[in-house]
Amino acid sequence: MRTLLKNAHIVTAVDNYIADILIDGETIAAIGKLSIEESTIDKVIDIQGNLVTPGGIDPHVHLEMPFMGTFSSDSYETGTRAALYGGTTTLIDFVLQTQGKSLQHALDDWNTRAKDNTLCDYSFHMAVTDYNNETKKEIQHFIENEGITSFKTFMAYKGALMIDDRQMIGLMQEVKKHGGLINVHATNGDMIDYLIAKHKAEGKLAPLYHYLSQPEVTEAEASARFADLANYTGCPGYIVHLTCEGALNAVRNATKRNQKVFVETCIQYLILDASLYEQNFEGAKWVMSPPLREKKDQATLWAGINQGLVQVVATDHCPFMWEQKLMGKDDFSKIPNGHPAIENRMELLFSEGVQKGKITLNKFVEVSSTNAAKIFGMYPKKGTIAVGSDADLVIWNENENHTISATTHHMNVDYSGYEGWECKGKIKQVFLRGSLVIDNNLCTINKGFGQFIKRNKVKNFI
Numbered sequence: 001m002r003t004l005l006k007n008a009h010i011v012t013a014v015d016n017y018i019a020d021i022l023i024d025g026e027t028i029a030a031i032g033k034l035s036i037e038e039s040t041i042d043k044v045i046d047i048q049g050n051l052v053t054p055g056g057i058d059p060h061v062h063l064e065m066p067f068m069g070t071f072s073s074d075s076y077e078t079g080t081r082a083a084l085y086g087g088t089t090t091l092i093d094f095v096l097q098t099q100g101k102s103l104q105h106a107l108d109d110w111n112t113r114a115k116d117n118t119l120c121d122y123s124f125h126m127a128v129t130d131y132n133n134e135t136k137k138e139i140q141h142f143i144e145n146e147g148i149t150s151f152k153t154f155m156a157y158k159g160a161l162m163i164d165d166r167q168m169i170g171l172m173q174e175v176k177k178h179g180g181l182i183n184v185h186a187t188n189g190d191m192i193d194y195l196i197a198k199h200k201a202e203g204k205l206a207p208l209y210h211y212l213s214q215p216e217v218t219e220a221e222a223s224a225r226f227a228d229l230a231n232y233t234g235c236p237g238y239i240v241h242l243t244c245e246g247a248l249n250a251v252r253n254a255t256k257r258n259q260k261v262f263v264e265t266c267i268q269y270l271i272l273d274a275s276l277y278e279q280n281f282e283g284a285k286w287v288m289s290p291p292l293r294e295k296k297d298q299a300t301l302w303a304g305i306n307q308g309l310v311q312v313v314a315t316d317h318c319p320f321m322w323e324q325k326l327m328g329k330d331d332f333s334k335i336p337n338g339h340p341a342i343e344n345r346m347e348l349l350f351s352e353g354v355q356k357g358k359i360t361l362n363k364f365v366e367v368s369s370t371n372a373a374k375i376f377g378m379y380p381k382k383g384t385i386a387v388g389s390d391a392d393l394v395i396w397n398e399n400e401n402h403t404i405s406a407t408t409h410h411m412n413v414d415y416s417g418y419e420g421w422e423c424k425g426k427i428k429q430v431f432l433r434g435s436l437v438i439d440n441n442l443c444t445i446n447k448g449f450g451q452f453i454k455r456n457k458v459k460n461f462i
């Protein structure tokens, strides 16, 4: 199948120009002012006036994640379909090791849910929750044979997911040795545990106390400690869902000793704030960890993007139905953590970032796609528009307005964290590996189309 996109306004992390794009099979075969005999082309689409950006990459999602006897409400099918509607063509989910069991056991478990059920392309991070001599032996195999080169650690969720600093250092040394990277949930688990227990003992049980149990210092302290451990071991490090000024300053301080720590924030931390927790139980819609922060933190994060300190804008997509959220009706610590955003990330970032003059178009592409591809070993197959790259393309009408609503979104969740939000700029068509998969609000493929992406070893710079 050969498709010619004529008069495309192409934007990558570095370029901005008008040209034709020839797609041959799954990849981009030529870009330029192309004069090709049209009889050799199966489909010609003139997209004059439309922007074309690389397919979005969301490296932080949780689909069908087991939690408290239930699962996050998007399956691999519904979540990856919603991702495509929102211009995300590749995502990275997290496999969670069960303490006492092997990494392979967890991967097998996740594969039973994901395999043959995804629509977009995908990969996994391996979350190590129990680092011991047996786990250590599996690291090299995952990096070299499975193409899983990033290992997630939790400095919080004591007794379930958290590892201590001794395990962290051991894991970092092993991961560095074989060319991988550590992603970290950097908050101080002991402090948070203490504050949750304190608030509960005082009868403070509303969602607001979820927020007040995770003050900025819990994240700033852990981010600084993680940076110190990464610096000591020399292991590439990536802080997931960084939310606040104190934590970003920890990373900024690390640069003064010539260290590089990668930083991801999520769309919600750029545009929502903690005032949402002040409305009784409604605030449960935004109960996530870390919680939403203050306006001054939003300003820090936008600045951090433009300073190159924040490289990636993800979602931490982890939806729960309202009924599931009600598990914590009388106790904020029982509210399932997470909110839906996989479908909204690209359009919200475009609307709030590019259209409101906070970031350039090139920066938008960098933080929504290119940097994630580079950091996680998928570039230039993914993350750019170039000859030889996968033809993962998003076609935009930058002037079309639309309103986000649970009544029209495709995520399997019965509320939206952005209900009524006006977006300027609409995704009209999406190509994944050369196939037109979203065409004006219609998804044209079925589950099983998505491919697992084996990733390359990573470096400490991009």
Ligand SMILES: [Zn+2]
Pocket (backbone or CB within 6 Å): 060, 061, 062, 316
């Ligand atoms: Zn997460």
